[in-house]
Amino acid sequence: MADYFKGNTEYFPGIKKISYEGPKSDNPLAFKYYDPEKTVGGKKMKDHLRFAVAYWHSFCADGSDPFGSATHVHPWTADASSPMEAAEHKLDAAFEFFTKLGAEYYCFHDRDMAPEGSSPAESEKNLMAIVAKAKERQKATGVNLLWGTANMFNHPRFMNGAATNPEFKVVALAASQIKTAIDATIELGGEGYTFWGGREGYMSLLNTDLKREKDHLAMILTMARDYARGRGFKGMFYIEPKPMEPSKHQYDFDVETVAGFLRHYGLDKDFRMNIEANHAELAGHDFFHELETAASMGLFGSVDANRGDPMNGWDTDQFPTSYTETALAMYAILRAGGFTTGGLNFDAKIRRNSVDPADLFEAHIGGMDAFAAGLIAAQRMIDDGKLSGFVKQRYASFDSGEGAKFEKGGMSLQELAALGTVYGNAGITSGKQERLENIVNQYLLNL
Amino acid sequence: MADYFKGNTEYFPGIKKISYEGPKSDNPLAFKYYDPEKTVGGKKMKDHLRFAVAYWHSFCADGSDPFGSATHVHPWTADASSPMEAAEHKLDAAFEFFTKLGAEYYCFHDRDMAPEGSSPAESEKNLMAIVAKAKERQKATGVNLLWGTANMFNHPRFMNGAATNPEFKVVALAASQIKTAIDATIELGGEGYTFWGGREGYMSLLNTDLKREKDHLAMILTMARDYARGRGFKGMFYIEPKPMEPSKHQYDFDVETVAGFLRHYGLDKDFRMNIEANHAELAGHDFFHELETAASMGLFGSVDANRGDPMNGWDTDQFPTSYTETALAMYAILRAGGFTTGGLNFDAKIRRNSVDPADLFEAHIGGMDAFAAGLIAAQRMIDDGKLSGFVKQRYASFDSGEGAKFEKGGMSLQELAALGTVYGNAGITSGKQERLENIVNQYLLNL
Amino acid sequence: MADYFKGNTEYFPGIKKISYEGPKSDNPLAFKYYDPEKTVGGKKMKDHLRFAVAYWHSFCADGSDPFGSATHVHPWTADASSPMEAAEHKLDAAFEFFTKLGAEYYCFHDRDMAPEGSSPAESEKNLMAIVAKAKERQKATGVNLLWGTANMFNHPRFMNGAATNPEFKVVALAASQIKTAIDATIELGGEGYTFWGGREGYMSLLNTDLKREKDHLAMILTMARDYARGRGFKGMFYIEPKPMEPSKHQYDFDVETVAGFLRHYGLDKDFRMNIEANHAELAGHDFFHELETAASMGLFGSVDANRGDPMNGWDTDQFPTSYTETALAMYAILRAGGFTTGGLNFDAKIRRNSVDPADLFEAHIGGMDAFAAGLIAAQRMIDDGKLSGFVKQRYASFDSGEGAKFEKGGMSLQELAALGTVYGNAGITSGKQERLENIVNQYLLNL
Amino acid sequence: MADYFKGNTEYFPGIKKISYEGPKSDNPLAFKYYDPEKTVGGKKMKDHLRFAVAYWHSFCADGSDPFGSATHVHPWTADASSPMEAAEHKLDAAFEFFTKLGAEYYCFHDRDMAPEGSSPAESEKNLMAIVAKAKERQKATGVNLLWGTANMFNHPRFMNGAATNPEFKVVALAASQIKTAIDATIELGGEGYTFWGGREGYMSLLNTDLKREKDHLAMILTMARDYARGRGFKGMFYIEPKPMEPSKHQYDFDVETVAGFLRHYGLDKDFRMNIEANHAELAGHDFFHELETAASMGLFGSVDANRGDPMNGWDTDQFPTSYTETALAMYAILRAGGFTTGGLNFDAKIRRNSVDPADLFEAHIGGMDAFAAGLIAAQRMIDDGKLSGFVKQRYASFDSGEGAKFEKGGMSLQELAALGTVYGNAGITSGKQERLENIVNQYLLNL
Numbered sequence A, B, C, D: 001m002a003d004y005f006k007g008n009t010e011y012f013p014g015i016k017k018i019s020y021e022g023p024k025s026d027n028p029l030a031f032k033y034y035d036p037e038k039t040v041g042g043k044k045m046k047d048h049l050r051f052a053v054a055y056w057h058s059f060c061a062d063g064s065d066p067f068g069s070a071t072h073v074h075p076w077t078a079d080a081s082s083p084m085e086a087a088e089h090k091l092d093a094a095f096e097f098f099t100k101l102g103a104e105y106y107c108f109h110d111r112d113m114a115p116e117g118s119s120p121a122e123s124e125k126n127l128m129a130i131v132a133k134a135k136e137r138q139k140a141t142g143v144n145l146l147w148g149t150a151n152m153f154n155h156p157r158f159m160n161g162a163a164t165n166p167e168f169k170v171v172a173l174a175a176s177q178i179k180t181a182i183d184a185t186i187e188l189g190g191e192g193y194t195f196w197g198g199r200e201g202y203m204s205l206l207n208t209d210l211k212r213e214k215d216h217l218a219m220i221l222t223m224a225r226d227y228a229r230g231r232g233f234k235g236m237f238y239i240e241p242k243p244m245e246p247s248k249h250q251y252d253f254d255v256e257t258v259a260g261f262l263r264h265y266g267l268d269k270d271f272r273m274n275i276e277a278n279h280a281e282l283a284g285h286d287f288f289h290e291l292e293t294a295a296s297m298g299l300f301g302s303v304d305a306n307r308g309d310p311m312n313g314w315d316t317d318q319f320p321t322s323y324t325e326t327a328l329a330m331y332a333i334l335r336a337g338g339f340t341t342g343g344l345n346f347d348a349k350i351r352r353n354s355v356d357p358a359d360l361f362e363a364h365i366g367g368m369d370a371f372a373a374g375l376i377a378a379q380r381m382i383d384d385g386k387l388s389g390f391v392k393q394r395y396a397s398f399d400s401g402e403g404a405k406f407e408k409g410g411m412s413l414q415e416l417a418a419l420g421t422v423y424g425n426a427g428i429t430s431g432k433q434e435r436l437e438n439i440v441n442q443y444l445l446n447l
């Protein structure tokens, strides 16, 4: 019996289920580090990492870029006689891919899965029809939905924003699309629902009312949450920060900005961050920084696993390969409690000139291996406790005595100032940054 | 009688009081646009702009940079026999400069004004001695203090942070320094007190406890506010956002980050933003964006007027010259109600190779003219109402009917979605960005 | 009689020929500064500026971006029954636009003008058929071709480069396309031929042979030059530097890189730079810097007039609006002798949400006014000679005596070192940067 | 007998000679990967890597930054009674450090080693006196000079440039300093002489004559070369590209710019590139890119080994730790023939808050281990030939037949175009970027 899903057509015919062959394997279609059932820190690798495949980049995108037309030919589109048939073929291709790869989750936008109709009602009908088929395939394969979302940035009607559109009618259309996407997510047992606000920002401040737009955005998020909770949805809501692109400026700039927004509008109980590595970079932050920042505020949720190119100022959405980066990411994630409803969603695309069908597999394999290696290193960092021990000791003066009293809020400025009456060598203590960096490297090199 | 202050020595001997000579003047030591008593929009230019000179860059900095030693020779330091005498001479030079330039405000760090002593007590004594002399000169000249602050980034004891130092003793020393700087500010009738946290951030996440550090920062700000309010201080507290430098990452990254922080810790009633143009850029924002963002949240306070170089990734602190930028800045400021306790502080330095004594004057004149021209343009933008009228009309669908109901929070997602049942041309309305940009240019060109 | 071209259909029906109405005009469809026949420095504005419209952005692009589909609907495409008919309608729309706007030049890629056929021969036939029609319209209107070029970045066959493709067959196809585009340019009397190498670079160094690719690029340029010169083409060849996008790295990174390349391969007699403002920025340079650098090497040629957004790391290709920038640009251009075969080509696109037909006009008007204002300011800078006089005097020590001897190459290191035997104040002379910046501002403010 | 140098005082008293203890060692003062005598690819690690210590960062810099004063206290300065005595103590400390660390090379600026005197003659006397002592210590220890250089950026006289100063007298002073620094380099048997032009650029284009300045720079380089060659110097000259900082723009922007410059002025026989990782980044390039670019032009020479922070836009000069980066660097270097006269100079500084004496050792150890690990990985890449084999095959169409004829220059555009008459799938071949990235990762993970 096949160990992967196959619809009427096998869309990746030469490729079998990807298996773990270990670090010395020469096979480009095998895992070198990701061994799903292997236990790390008392938990299976696959349960730590909760890999998800992104429907859009993997099955919809065609390799076009602002200067070039499509290079990726999708057989699942080519062999269909109607958009709805193409959608079902795409679904087959997707589940074939998920199961061959061994990813237990996927993520989608409404428009990835089913074509837009000529009215909101028809769009909804289209989507729910495909959702029904997806549900069957989920049941057949055990692959689950990590999160769903609504694409409210592609259509011209959203060119001035969706929830933040200056025209109320568009806001209403956005609401109808969100409602349907939430319904689809619930129907598929999705563990989360994500908002990435690609056009929730501005092209020019000259024509923009910042306050009104942000208030509207908060209103829509509040209404969406209330609706889903009313329908019994227990999953998590995510905001995915991104500073810009396609908008000149996007309101969900980075983790700190979104945290301020969520708290201000009373949304921080239901919403968490979906942190993308490439977006972190575009905002002037390391991926590790964004993860730690979210974790420090209790707002870490999920990850869009990819990388950017620090030499290119746009969202290149490349597959993650740096296990220095994945190790630090997993170190942050494990210390934040690991994934609960979240996971590692590959919001990554193969290069425009990667036109072999196998490239999509190899790219995911590379990303999964990078995170598996990172997980192993991160677990060792935690087990050894060298790094955390150093940090704990560094702040020890706040653990007792006057330092602890200060931290609890029991002092006035005069009292505190009175303690600071003698200059001396206070503060001239090495941060030991180079040692800590060497220690991290040693974990990586000793995998 | 002299129309400027002069101490025992005249430190800028060849230069007289700077006067307004109009746009055609060939005199590098005259204003071309800044005419202090001229009325714009019913208010004198000088009362709109409230120019302040920064003590540090103008009287302390010496032209050194990370690759070169001092190029600026200060006669006020050279002719003194002790640090305290030098401090007084510097004060004379400063007030001579303020009054010759016609700036009615200044800003200082404690250590700019008086040398650090061998103990906190001696440092305080030094500072308060010079403050007494500054107070006399303020009375004699009518020049006032816009805001004071404490330099908690230069001394090695702060190399790991001040309020966010991992060692409690340093936090206590910081508190004692803040207390004294607040006392000095109150003594001088300062209209504000500023926190710029140059080392309140991290060099490496590997040795940092983000949550603890940010909690400590909030604690110190709270204690400082309570102390000053207890002493009757009615002025405003400012946070000056900066994303990085000297730290790798600074907690007060940008306006949104600081707003989230202030609101989270209940500090948003007493604290406002002091927005620096160069810091905005370093954070990936336009100056105009940061001003509008602060204003949209009711958190705009004051401005550090300068500019960066978009081709250089550090804080170049150049004098503002772009009146396209100053016009948009003043447009934001006027619409936010103008300056109340805040003003335009030139946190700007002449270039390392600008070694003529006159260069300091010419640099300030250029900055003041740029803001004066910007003010004139901004007032016209407001008077004409073309820009604001366009924006108002753009959001008109939220002013009544269902749109207004939505905005007030009176709808569920289902209700709103029910309004969005027909696709059409909703949303396909030009943003008219190019027209608005042309209009702005026309104001600038028609000065 | 109409003062503009109209084909069978008028594609911009509500819009008349744009005229100069002066700085106070309220009409968004009038020039405020650009007065074509007005003389500046002894030459008509239009002959200084030689404005060209870019066929691609204005008549082909549809407002799509990497996150969104087309928003701009082109009637010239919509009303045609075949691609070739659409091409002719587009030509009508283009000449209507050129003449209504008053631009005397245009620029095109082969594929902008005529659709690709199913073979090189058919592509050539298509192009030459439309070229014949364009020639008629040029004759009828007096509008001329500034330069032509070949689009060798859009089609999948060029995904790995054109001249630098690792597959020889693609290089041959590129050659055939270049040959035809040169033929078309010659047929239309084009004054130049441009190479912009969007994919002449790499996506990954891991699969790239840098030396071989650059040698191939030089070979193709050499062959193209020899072909065109053999056909009697007297125009200029241009390279348009751009550092990246769509490629991760592009070989024509910036002016210095291209200059080194041209000189190394012996192409610097026939090739000049076509400098784009936005590309300058992406390479970490000011527009002014790139112009001055090219001029200082005798390699300045033409300009792609636009601007980027310093906060966005990609090619936004916005219309130029900053006349601070255009003034410095024109100052560089005039000192370099002004345009001979080159001109100001608006390689700029209206925003995705600028969907009114008038927006295309208003955007160009804004750009033309910005350059007209910049020209006026630049001519005054030259006439007054303050700036150039300062520079001349600054280097005066090299104009005679030992300095001149050194400059001519008549000294050994020992001789020169022997002149430097006394330390003193040599070199401590102010660069007067702030004064020079104020002077520039005064020209701008006094327009 | 001691296995390290010690002068009258032992300046790093608690630290012994650093030895190799292997990947599992817990000792922060031991090498984990760098095993100097171990053979890799038929050559000892130490002969591959040729590590050099930078005199300036390690023994002169004091931890100050633009916002803070010195944090690093140097005992070799503190215990001296005169600048010259301090210079000798510093020399002792340096050789103690070199030998304890096991670095066989060092690099210096004239002013690092000996204090500037009150005249060029005295400066020369100071330098040559210390050089004589350095020569003794070199002989005693076997440590050699990788390259020398002259610091012509720190002193105010160079605030407007050295070779490119607008004042001829400063150029002459620069020449005298270069002459002496070359003499010192020759005396010490230095294998190279480096030019890093920190102020050979501009602060403002408004006061700059680009052509004249670049001509002067070339003249000085030519004279320096002729002088050194005349004195029998057989070593290599290096230019170290850097795009900016301290200048707004530096003429030696990047490898391509410098290559163009060297070739234009006929200096490319004697000059090679000294490539710094951090400078590469600041110029918008990867370190690997700059190395490959130099190698592809036959201009690779030496390396300043460090790293920047992609989130900070200035030269952070951190110690290299990423062995992903060092592996690719060593892959480029080995394929370029390895180091001949060049080596890996740690132009890197410990963080301002790294104030333990051991931190300097740990930082270098981390850097040396990172390059040792990178070397091992790089040698495997070369031995396996997977990467290079792929590249070779990718361009195979140019190895014979028409492709080879084209490459040799034997075709006209017409001939070549005639070969490109059929469209097909030419060019639609996967670049296999993801596979190649996975392969690189596998080398790194399998160390």
Ligand SMILES: [Co+2]
Pocket (backbone or CB within 6 Å): A240, A276, A304, A347
């Ligand atoms: Co994402």
Ligand SMILES: [Co+2]
Pocket (backbone or CB within 6 Å): A276, A278, A279, A315, A316, A317, A347
């Ligand atoms: Co992304």
Ligand SMILES: [Co+2]
Pocket (backbone or CB within 6 Å): B240, B276, B304, B347
């Ligand atoms: Co500031």
Ligand SMILES: [Co+2]
Pocket (backbone or CB within 6 Å): B276, B278, B279, B315, B316, B317, B347
């Ligand atoms: Co600043």
Ligand SMILES: [Co+2]
Pocket (backbone or CB within 6 Å): C240, C276, C304, C347
């Ligand atoms: Co262009």
Ligand SMILES: [Co+2]
Pocket (backbone or CB within 6 Å): C276, C278, C279, C315, C316, C317, C347
């Ligand atoms: Co462009």
Ligand SMILES: [Co+2]
Pocket (backbone or CB within 6 Å): D240, D276, D304, D347
């Ligand atoms: Co270096």
Ligand SMILES: [Co+2]
Pocket (backbone or CB within 6 Å): D276, D278, D279, D315, D316, D317, D347
């Ligand atoms: Co450096």
